[in-house]
Amino acid sequence: MNIAVIGTGYVGLTTALMLCELNHQVVCADTHTAKLKQLKSNRLPLHEPGLKEVLNRHLSRRSLSFTSDTGQAVRESDILFITVGTPSKSDGFTDLNQIKKVAETIGLNQNGYKIVVNKSTAPVGTCQNIHRWILKRQPRYIPVDVVCNPEFLREGSALYDALHPDRIVIGSDNTEAARSVRDLYDSIPCPKMMTGLRTAELIKYSANAFLAMKISFINEIARLCDSHGVDVADVSTGIGLDRRIGSRFLKAGIGWGGSCFPKDLASLGHMFEQAGLSPRILQAVRQVNETQVEYYLRRLEERLGDVRGKTISILGIAFKPDTDDIREAPAIKVIQALHQKGAFLRAYDPVVFRHRNPAGLPVTVCGEMSEAFEDSDCIFLMTEWKNFLHFDWKSHRHRMRTPLIIDGRNVLDQKALIQCGYLYYGMGKAGL
Numbered sequence: 001m002n003i004a005v006i007g008t009g010y011v012g013l014t015t016a017l018m019l020c021e022l023n024h025q026v027v028c029a030d031t032h033t034a035k036l037k038q039l040k041s042n043r044l045p046l047h048e049p050g051l052k053e054v055l056n057r058h059l060s061r062r063s064l065s066f067t068s069d070t071g072q073a074v075r076e077s078d079i080l081f082i083t084v085g086t087p088s089k090s091d092g093f094t095d096l097n098q099i100k101k102v103a104e105t106i107g108l109n110q111n112g113y114k115i116v117v118n119k120s121t122a123p124v125g126t127c128q129n130i131h132r133w134i135l136k137r138q139p140r141y142i143p144v145d146v147v148c149n150p151e152f153l154r155e156g157s158a159l160y161d162a163l164h165p166d167r168i169v170i171g172s173d174n175t176e177a178a179r180s181v182r183d184l185y186d187s188i189p190c191p192k193m194m195t196g197l198r199t200a201e202l203i204k205y206s207a208n209a210f211l212a213m214k215i216s217f218i219n220e221i222a223r224l225c226d227s228h229g230v231d232v233a234d235v236s237t238g239i240g241l242d243r244r245i246g247s248r249f250l251k252a253g254i255g256w257g258g259s260c261f262p263k264d265l266a267s268l269g270h271m272f273e274q275a276g277l278s279p280r281i282l283q284a285v286r287q288v289n290e291t292q293v294e295y296y297l298r299r300l301e302e303r304l305g306d307v308r309g310k311t312i313s314i315l316g317i318a319f320k321p322d323t324d325d326i327r328e329a330p331a332i333k334v335i336q337a338l339h340q341k342g343a344f345l346r347a348y349d350p351v352v353f354r355h356r357n358p359a360g361l362p363v364t365v366c367g368e369m370s371e372a373f374e375d376s377d378c379i380f381l382m383t384e385w386k387n388f389l390h391f392d393w394k395s396h397r398h399r400m401r402t403p404l405i406i407d408g409r410n411v412l413d414q415k416a417l418i419q420c421g422y423l424y425y426g427m428g429k430a431g432l
Contacts, residue, residue: 003184004029004077006070006102008039010046010158010259010325011119011151012083017051018162020058022187027065029073036066047324047351050159070102071109079180080106081149082118082130092266094123103130107137110144115177117147121204121260123267127171127197145177148197150204155258156322167191171200205271208264209282214249215256216288222252222428223295232428233410252428254382254408255292257319257328293333299425300406304378308342311401313372314363316383317349324351326358330408331382335361348372350385373399384409394420 001024005016008030016026030036035045042056058064067073074080084098099120106116116134118127131146148171153161168185170192172178178194185192195203218239222232232252240247256262265286272279304310319329326332335345339362348366352358357365366372369387372379373396381388389411397403397420405417407426417424 001025001079001184002027002077003079003081004073005081005083006030006073007082007084007098007120008032008035008045008066009083009085010048010155011153012081013039013044013046013051013055014048014153014158014162015081015083015119015151016064017054017058017159019184020061020063021054021163022184023063024184025063026058027067027073027077029067029070031068031070033068036068039066047322048158049156049322054159070105074106074109074114075111077114079115079117079184082116082120084120086120086122086263088263088266093270094263094267096122096126096129099126099130100133103133104137106144107134108139110134110138110142113143115145115147115180117149117181119149119151121150121264121267122201123271124198124201124205126201145172145174146197147172147174147177147181148200149181150200152204152207155325156320163188165190167193169193169195169200169203171195171197171203173197205264205268208260209268209285211249212256212261212265212289213281213285215251216285218250218252219255219292219427220288225252225428225430226299229430230428231430235428251410253410254296254330254334254427255289257330258325259327262328293330293337296406296408296427297334297337299427300378300380300404303404303423303425304402307338307377309344310377311344311346311375312338312378312380313366313376314345314347315349315369315372315379315381315388316385317347317352317358317361318383321383321385324354326352329382332359332361334380334382334408335363346372346376349383350387370396370399373397375399375401377402378404378406380406380408381412382408384411388412393417393422397421 003019003024003026005012006029008028016028019026038045044052082102087095089095127146127148134144150169167190170178170181182192225232236250239245240250265282269279269282314331317326317331345363346366347363348369353365404423410426414424414429
């Protein structure tokens with residue numbers, strides 16, 4: 001069966017390579033010719049562990065190809081995956097323009113029955129709109145079915161997640177179409193949930209909102225731990241041992257970012273409002289997260305005083321390790337706030353700064369992590385890159401003007417750092 005994947009971002013490229021690994025023939029279509037040129041020559045336009053090796057393998061086997069002619073990809077394929085962006089508008093609503101353009105292209109080029117699978121995260125009712133947009137553009141009526149097959153990928157481990165999912169959700173109003181999509185995943189041993197279109201769409205949003213809620217919850221508990229001298233890590237362990245709750249996503253820190261949680265919670269909030277409902281829990285989840293940076297900066301100023309004229313070094317810009325994605329990254333908000341307060345800023349990230357200073361950040365970029373320590377008044381860890389955890393912190397303490405460490409991810413060895421002479425703050429970490 002021939003498959004087309006329309007859109008070659010994180011989700012699209014990962015989906016295409018996953019399908020190739022399952023022995024399907026895949027063509028990726030995208031309008032960004034520069035990106036396609038990179039991919040054809042086995043160069044990734046993004047940082048994602050494991051993708052390059054698999055990309056090279058399937059380019060060599062000719063099981064994967066790339067084209068800028070989306071119409072041709074539609075005509076030559078049986079199943080069409082939509083994996084384009086759905087960014088938030090300025091008012092928080094989801095921008096569906098890219099999905100609509102793809103649907104209209106499918107309608108104009110449809111030459112036989114097709115199954116259209118939407119993997120782009122979009123509000124409830126979008127798949128029904130996709131079906132309507134396709135039919136509206138058809139020169140003559142040709143049957144088409146739309147399936148919702150949401151992705152649950154984590155940046156930094158996207159390919160692993162695609163091949164080893166906890167579950168696969170397949171929503172459709174046509175049982176046969178749903179079965180055809182399910183058959184694509186036959187060799188993946190996990191539960192496969194067959195449901196309706198709208199249910200599948202809402203499952204995606206609900207899952208992300210629940211995970212964000214767990215993070216915001218433990219971050220709020222961590223604030224209370226700060227007040228009572230309690231270690232939030234022990235509280236998290238005690239909570240997580242309850243099988244009804246589980247231990248994942250209960251790690252306190254400076255908050256969540258990235259391309260999914262902020263956008264999806266905003267979109268879900270709008271769905272509530274459109275239904276005449278008040279999303280009170282979602283509002284609280286977002287409010288806690290939006291005030292995390294402010295909370296950390298207050299803790300920094302309690303220890304350092306006025307930051308004007310002080311040198312503060314930021315370790316990590318990406319919103320999480322093993323990615324170069326800085327969308328909604330807490331580090332960006334910290335940098336902007338400290339810059340406004342008059343601090344001098346340095347920054348180091350092992351991946352983000354390889355080729356550029358993204359978004360023209362007001363920082364001096366460090367080529368090596370060790371450069372961040374020179375005459376610095378504070379090291380502010382924002383991303384838990386592995387090399388940060390295994391760094392020789394003891395040997396660089398003397399290079400700092402003020403040996404203060406703000407651990408925004410609660411990942412450093414508090415006891416060892418204090419023994420080395422550092423001043424340490426981690427949210428909800430009991431003093432030693």
